[in-house]
Amino acid sequence: AQKVTQAQTEISVVEKEDVTLDCVYETRDTTYYLFWYKQPPSGELVFLIRRNSFDEQNEISGRYSWNFQKSTSSFNFTITASQVVDSAVYFCALSEITDTGRRALTFGSGTRLQVQP
Amino acid sequence: DGGITQSPKYLFRKEGQNVTLSCEQNLNHDAMYWYRQDPGQGLRLIYYSQIVNDFQKGDIAEGYSVSREKKESFPLTVTSAQKNPTAFYLCASSIGTGLGETQYFGPGTRLLVL
Numbered sequence: 001a002q003k004v005t006q007a008q009t010e011i012s013v014v015e016k017e018d019v020t021l022d023c024v025y026e027t028r029d030t031t032y033y034l035f036w037y038k039q040p041p042s043g044e045l046v047f048l049i050r051r052n053s054f055d056e057q058n059e060i061s062g063r064y065s066w067n068f069q070k071s072t073s074s075f076n077f078t079i080t081a082s083q084v085v086d087s088a089v090y091f092c093a094l095s096e097i098t099d100t101g102r103r104a105l106t107f108g109s110g111t112r113l114q115v116q117p
Numbered sequence: 118d119g120g121i122t123q124s125p126k127y128l129f130r131k132e133g134q135n136v137t138l139s140c141e142q143n144l145n146h147d148a149m150y151w152y153r154q155d156p157g158q159g160l161r162l163i164y165y166s167q168i169v170n171d172f173q174k175g176d177i178a179e180g181y182s183v184s185r186e187k188k189e190s191f192p193l194t195v196t197s198a199q200k201n202p203t204a205f206y207l208c209a210s211s212i213g214t215g216l217g218e219t220q221y222f223g224p225g226t227r228l229l230v231l
Contacts, residue, residue, distance in 0.1 A: 009157070031216065032216070035219070037222075043207075043224060043227075044222055044225060045222035047219055047221060050219055091159060091160070095217065095218075103214050103215070103216055103218075105162070105220060108159050109157065109158050109159045110157075110158075110159060
């Protein structure tokens with residue numbers, strides 16, 4: 001089983017629509033961190049948010065909001081009133097300690113969001 | 118401006134040739150990483166370095182080598198032993214390697230085989 005699952009390979013919306021990107025993770029650790037990154041067509045990954053496993057408060061930053069639910073092992077990302085500039089691939093990632101004691105950052109396969117004008 | 122630079126943006130490799138990808142950071146970060154991204158997939162860790170003169174293999178290190186002689190620099194060599202090198206390579210850095218440390222990424226190098 002994948003550690004980080006982003007089941008939506010590609011989503012297409014029209015500008016001003018709201019869109020939610022799903023992320024489901026799997027870990028046996030009680031302490032871990034979750035991240036979201038944005039990869040625009042230029043290729044560089046841009047950090048969006050970090051959340052630790054003890055903080056289940058939802059977070060809002062402008063048009064972006066994140067819903068963290070430990071009960072369902074999900075960390076979903078919602079863009080409100082989407083814009084063309086939001087078009088990118090979005091990655092969810094899980095940071096945990098592996099069996100060998102190493103910190104590992106595991107990425108999902110990404111969701112490509114296309115926002116049509 | 119603080120950040121991570123990677124060069125070149127595009128790199129072409131001939132059969133049997135070793136090529137080196139450059140990664141430089143001026144964020145004063147101790148830790149640096151190399152990832153490989155294939156189309157439609159997430160990132161996979163090749164090598165990482167927690168401190169100067171130290172580096173560790175990641176999940177897909179075969180066919181690659183690195184060095185960390187300076188804090189600012191972490192070059193990646195793709196050797197002829199890497200049979201399928203065509204991919205997008207991303208370098209990242211973080212202040213440390215703690216569980217919650219955020220990794221910041223460079224713009225990437227796209228490697229193509231001729």
